[in-house]
Amino acid sequence: MLAVLFMRPLLAQAATASACPAGMVPIPAGQFRIGAAGQLGEERAAGGVRLSPFCLGAHEVTNREFAAFVAATGYRTVAERPLSIEQFPDLAPAERAPGSLVFRPVSGHGPIEELSWWHWVPGADWRHPAGPDSTLAALDDHPVVQVAYEDAEAYAAWAGASLPSEAQWEFAARGGLSDQVYAWGNTWNPRRANTWQGPFPIRNTAEDGFSGTAPVASFTPNGYGLFDMTGNVWEWTEDWYEPGHEAQANRADPVVSAAVATGDPRDPGVAKHVIKGGSFLCSPDYCSRYRPAAREAQSPDTGTSHIGFRLAAPLASPSLPSPLPLRG
Numbered sequence: 001m002l003a004v005l006f007m008r009p010l011l012a013q014a015a016t017a018s019a020c021p022a023g024m025v026p027i028p029a030g031q032f033r034i035g036a037a038g039q040l041g042e043e044r045a046a047g048g049v050r051l052s053p054f055c056l057g058a059h060e061v062t063n064r065e066f067a068a069f070v071a072a073t074g075y076r077t078v079a080e081r082p083l084s085i086e087q088f089p090d091l092a093p094a095e096r097a098p099g100s101l102v103f104r105p106v107s108g109h110g111p112i113e114e115l116s117w118w119h120w121v122p123g124a125d126w127r128h129p130a131g132p133d134s135t136l137a138a139l140d141d142h143p144v145v146q147v148a149y150e151d152a153e154a155y156a157a158w159a160g161a162s163l164p165s166e167a168q169w170e171f172a173a174r175g176g177l178s179d180q181v182y183a184w185g186n187t188w189n190p191r192r193a194n195t196w197q198g199p200f201p202i203r204n205t206a207e208d209g210f211s212g213t214a215p216v217a218s219f220t221p222n223g224y225g226l227f228d229m230t231g232n233v234w235e236w237t238e239d240w241y242e243p244g245h246e247a248q249a250n251r252a253d254p255v256v257s258a259a260v261a262t263g264d265p266r267d268p269g270v271a272k273h274v275i276k277g278g279s280f281l282c283s284p285d286y287c288s289r290y291r292p293a294a295r296e297a298q299s300p301d302t303g304t305s306h307i308g309f310r311l312a313a314p315l316a317s318p319s320l321p322s323p324l325p326l327r328g
Contacts (some may be wrong), residue, residue: 020055036293044244057310059216060143078148079125143308149300152309164312166239173292175223193231196283233308241297264297272297279306
């Protein structure tokens with residue numbers, strides 16, 4: 001599946017080869033309207049957002065890449081550590097065993113309780129994404145999951161990079177298009193990304209070829225040569241979450257960096273980070289947040305089986321080619 005990655009157009013080669021670290025592509029400077037009018041309330045649009053040129057990972061960080069980081073540093077992810085007694089004083093020791101959240105389909109009989117498809121599974125972590133009996137066999141080139149925000153930050157620091165801001169991520173996801181609904185235009189096409197087909201959360205028909213995560217670069221890239229900006233796994237961004245984009249309006253390279261100024265009205269008092277892009281669990285009848293403007297809030301200490309990340313870095317040279325034309 002990765003063969004397409006190495007055959008991508010020469011955007012990250014030739015004149016721009018030294019502009020970005022290996023595995024990243026250059027994103028030009030630009031001004032855009034972040035968010036989307038007439039969509040979900042938390043996407044309230046704001047204009048005048050200006051971005052300096054930057055580099056962004058061509059694809060999500062893979063299990064193979066994360067394993068190299070762990071081998072080099074001995075790092076233990078949040079899911080591999082017992083729950084803190086300070087944070088969870090009422091839990092018995094056995095209930096504070098390391099673990100993480102795993103998606104499981106729900107029976108289609110009777111009413112389905114919201115979020116009943118998520119289960120806390122002791123022993124679930126990045127090496128065992130579906131639980132202690134699961135492995136990474138044949139998943140080397142799939143995006144790493146079960147990583148909390150600090151795990152993604154630790155990997156980025158080791159790699160000499162950072163996580164993208166929400167504005168950087170959204171601008172790059174648009175691939176040079178302006179105010180289009182999806183990363184390729186205004187018409188939804190389930191074969192352009194790894195998402196859920198069928199009745200959620202009962203049955204995924206996998207018409208796109210995958211019922212879970214897909215190897216990175218399995219689908220056509222966007223106009224900047226970026227893979228999986230739609231679906232596959234949600235991706236952490238640097239920004240703390242707040243509804244709407246007023247804090248980014250008419251600013252250069254904005255980042256919502258103060259947790260005290262943010263909040264998710266659905267979960268008062270809990271500061272969360274913005275995640276972007278949707279995942280293999282997003283479907284037209286539930287979530288549908290696989291649009292560049294779409295966003296969600298996620299607690300930074302919580303990994304799941306559908307959240308990963310990609311890296312960003314400063315651009316070494318301001319000389320950039322024109323955006324790639326969309327293919328297909």
